[in-house]
Amino acid sequence: MSRLITFVEALREAQAQxxxxxxxxxxxxxxxxGPTGIFGSTSGLAERFGTDRVIDMPASENGMTGIALGxxxxxxxxxxxxxRMDFAVLSMEPLVNQAAKxxxxxxGRMRAPLTVRMIVGRGWGQGPQxxxxxxxxxxxxxxxxxxxxTTPYDAKGMLIAxxxxxxxxxxxxxxxxxxxxxxxxxxxxxxPLDKARIARPGRDITLAATSxxxxxxxxxxxxxxxxxxxxxxxxxxxxxxxxxxxxxxxxRRTGHLIVADTSHESFGVGAEVLACATERSFTALKAPPxxxxxxxxxxxxTPALADLYYPRGIDIAxxxxxxxxxxxxxxxxxxxxxxxxxxxxxxxGPY
Amino acid sequence: MTESSTRPKSGAVADKxxxxxxxTSLLRIRMVEEEIARRYSEQEMRCPTHLCTGxxxxxxxxxxHLTRDDHVFSMHRSxxxxxxxxxxxxxxxxxxxxxxxxxxxxxGGSQHLIDTGCGFMGSAPILASTIPVGVGAAWGSVMxxxxxxxxxxxxxxxxxxxxxxEAMNFAGVRKLPVxxxxxxxxxxxxxxxxxxxxASRTIAQMxxxxxxxxxxxxxxxxxxxxxxxxxxVEKARQGGGPTILELFTYRWLEHCGPMEDIKLRYRSQExxxxxxxxxxxxxxxxxxxxxxxxxxxxxxxxxxxxxxEIERAFAHAKASPFPLPAALTEHVYPEPVR
Numbered sequence: 001m002s003r004l005i006t007f008v009e010a011l012r013e014a015q016a017q018x019x020x021x022x023x024x025x026x027x028x029x030x031x032x033x034g035p036t037g038i039f040g041s042t043s044g045l046a047e048r049f050g051t052d053r054v055i056d057m058p059a060s061e062n063g064m065t066g067i068a069l070g071x072x073x074x075x076x077x078x079x080x081x082x083x084r085m086d087f088a089v090l091s092m093e094p095l096v097n098q099a100a101k102x103x104x105x106x107x108g109r110m111r112a113p114l115t116v117r118m119i120v121g122r123g124w125g126q127g128p129q130x131x132x133x134x135x136x137x138x139x140x141x142x143x144x145x146x147x148x149x150t151t152p153y154d155a156k157g158m159l160i161a162x163x164x165x166x167x168x169x170x171x172x173x174x175x176x177x178x179x180x181x182x183x184x185x186x187x188x189x190x191x192p193l194d195k196a197r198i199a200r201p202g203r204d205i206t207l208a209a210t211s212x213x214x215x216x217x218x219x220x221x222x223x224x225x226x227x228x229x230x231x232x233x234x235x236x237x238x239x240x241x242x243x244x245x246x247x248x249x250x251x252r253r254t255g256h257l258i259v260a261d262t263s264h265e266s267f268g269v270g271a272e273v274l275a276c277a278t279e280r281s282f283t284a285l286k287a288p289p290x291x292x293x294x295x296x297x298x299x300x301x302t303p304a305l306a307d308l309y310y311p312r313g314i315d316i317a318x319x320x321x322x323x324x325x326x327x328x329x330x331x332x333x334x335x336x337x338x339x340x341x342x343x344x345x346x347x348x349g350p351y
Numbered sequence: 352m353t354e355s356s357t358r359p360k361s362g363a364v365a366d367k368x369x370x371x372x373x374x375t376s377l378l379r380i381r382m383v384e385e386e387i388a389r390r391y392s393e394q395e396m397r398c399p400t401h402l403c404t405g406x407x408x409x410x411x412x413x414x415x416h417l418t419r420d421d422h423v424f425s426m427h428r429s430x431x432x433x434x435x436x437x438x439x440x441x442x443x444x445x446x447x448x449x450x451x452x453x454x455x456x457x458x459g460g461s462q463h464l465i466d467t468g469c470g471f472m473g474s475a476p477i478l479a480s481t482i483p484v485g486v487g488a489a490w491g492s493v494m495x496x497x498x499x500x501x502x503x504x505x506x507x508x509x510x511x512x513x514x515x516x517e518a519m520n521f522a523g524v525r526k527l528p529v530x531x532x533x534x535x536x537x538x539x540x541x542x543x544x545x546x547x548x549x550a551s552r553t554i555a556q557m558x559x560x561x562x563x564x565x566x567x568x569x570x571x572x573x574x575x576x577x578x579x580x581x582x583x584v585e586k587a588r589q590g591g592g593p594t595i596l597e598l599f600t601y602r603w604l605e606h607c608g609p610m611e612d613i614k615l616r617y618r619s620q621e622x623x624x625x626x627x628x629x630x631x632x633x634x635x636x637x638x639x640x641x642x643x644x645x646x647x648x649x650x651x652x653x654x655x656x657x658x659x660e661i662e663r664a665f666a667h668a669k670a671s672p673f674p675l676p677a678a679l680t681e682h683v684y685p686e687p688v689r
Binding site: 086090126127295296304341 | 477514
């Protein structure tokens, strides 16, 4: 049975079903059993499964990641949760040097089935240390799998697939997706960890995106439609690898590419996708492809600067028209709220 | 070396002028936080804001021993540390409002206050992240032959991070002039101490393991904080090396934001009430009057002065301009100093 639920409900349901069906699974995170349940993503799970399986932890990201790895090598299946990806920076050693390599460097004799959920913040002054989107750091490391679900359907299916995968998997969750609703089956299902998804078919230009930027690209596609341009939107979903089959097939239809990522443009997912496109689909490209992401600047806290920092659908649509050499004009934008630093109008801060 | 082996004698108190200054500092921090909480719902302070209401005792008592040249490093709940060290109030409020006149030009917000002019060297919300930096500032000062004590504030949660132990170890190795001040408010966000640290040892007891004394005391009793900090700061100044102080205190409001949060039930009403009864400000006000340091009219006059100062700071913040768009790309890399 399928019904309309939010991204955060999909995450919670995926974890509940993993806990229910597999006694090896446990959740570990600061305040995971707490009253606000990590932005609601673990709410009620401690009451249902107990604090032996939905486990609070010291503020020791480095040590606790190694400890979680230790439990996984003796057969447990931990889901570790970082309320903000910026805190996962403290756990780089056990993730990068250890978990990523234990299968390879021990000649296949070790498995580290560790799932790490990392939440990317945005808005309400999250600023330089509470809003980083560091997926390309992890995607650079062989042995780690990195996925970025956008829809509630993928959030549930990819989280379940991650828990069942024998490799360490990092799930990057954008906080601004949490309230998004979508159709989600109530039963358990898996979404592959290595395939992109065509979010909107089109023929004139390919907009390939990660996570929340997929929504911005869908908005851009609507604006472009009104300007007579038919854009295809690809939700990349997986970074390891980038699904270059889907990308190449799209580019052979459209000949144009804009990549929109939640992180900085340089040395990031955008750069990698452009490399894939030019290496494999060069002859299909009719114009130089383009990256869109954050400027090479830390996140400013004040909304006066943060509003300039994040590219939006209108910016992507404008860039698409420019790439296509189109003189069409985009529909006028309705006047929005003064600041663009909240995911929805009901939000009154703080996180 | 055991805990409390050289603990300063209880009973000693500061001179009247110092106690008056500590009371003013305490009250000022309280009133600033209350005004932020009152105005936060206007949605003009658009950044995560961790108020220190209830925890004013530590900064008021510690800073009484610090000179302008001494350094303070802090964490997410930094307003009290900043103000007690002499941080500019206008700059702090404007920073929380995201204005160009803020102490970090609006780029940092409440979590990244700074005022190098008074020796407040920065604050950051990643747990324990400023502890090694503070130790480095002390070490660098020694390298440069500068006389300086460095105070590093952090919470109980930060002592669970590896960086805390690594920095403590090195400070112990080098006998650096550092005072580690742990404000133990019993919770990391909503997680109780019991699920995070062994019940059989205190945070102060970790001092001797890293080659330094560890003292603990009531962080809501400013005179006690003053005694403990006086001992630790003076020892550091005289080349006696670092100390860790564990000061017990309690956060009155939610982890982040202006509201009370008893309704979340991660802590009990009884516990909350017992700490409210040990309000550092009210306790000290009573004691100041009982000891004849201040009269009720004195307190009223101080309150009026602070209220006027706070009103000016908010007016300044509200009237200040936002940073211009060009500021977005400024400061990624430093310009050469001419």
